[in-house]
Amino acid sequence: MSLPTIQNPFAPAQPTFEDEMCSMCPSMTYQQRLIGFCICCGCGYALSFMGTLMLLSKDPWKKRVTNFAILYVFGNFIAIAATGFLIGPRRQCKKMFSKTRRFACIFWLLMLVVTFALGLSGVDVGWVLLALFIQVCAGIWYSASYIPYGRRMIIKLFQGTCFAPCPQACDPVIKHAT
Known part of the structure; x- marks a missing residue:
């Protein structure tokens, strides 16, 4: 049975893909x-x-x-x-x-x-x-x-105009948009 390997906390960590990608973007003022x-x-x-x-x-x-x-x-x-x-x-x-x-x-x-x-x-x-x-x-x-409540505003606009004869047609979209 082998003992678990303990990593040195002071050793430099292996760079991740995200770190490598960010190093390509220079810091800017x-x-x-x-x-x-x-x-x-x-x-x-x-x-x-x-x-x-x-x-x-x-x-x-x-x-x-x-x-x-x-x-x-x-x-x-x-x-x-x-x-x-x-x-x-x-x-x-x-x-x-x-x-x-x-x-x-x-x-x-x-x-x-x-x-x-x-x-x-x-x-x-x-x-x-x-x-x-x-x-x-x-x-x-x-x-x-x-935009806070932006999608709800769009749905309400369609309910009041295009879907005025059948406003419940937008109900599934309302449930999904929140």
Whole structure:
């Protein structure tokens, strides 16, 4: 029978994957973080806005929608990365994938990728627009999770408008949203 091995508490611990990933992100001052956030967020929203302007170009409709979807989605990804400057990538990922918003975040990110892929693939414009609509709705649902009672407000809005004849249709969503 062997005795259990006792680790020396003063010996350096083995770095974890998380430690290795964080070492790739240099520590920054608050001013540097703010500048990085503003630049990243500004570039992201500028790309999204340029994508919207592409809809007004004289190109064929299919090319306009494809360019719009690509620039809009790419701008969204850059804008998401901007938050990492303010709160740090680790904390941002923890917040994005917390229990209350995990599935909404994954679905929203998945729809960003799907919209981008459809925009690149050159499929029918209707599919790109449908994916874009679903992606925007998923983004709103995900964003509402950061606002206290945000998802409940969206559900109440739908109960009072679209589902006014049958408001109990939203009851399963209400139970799941809390």
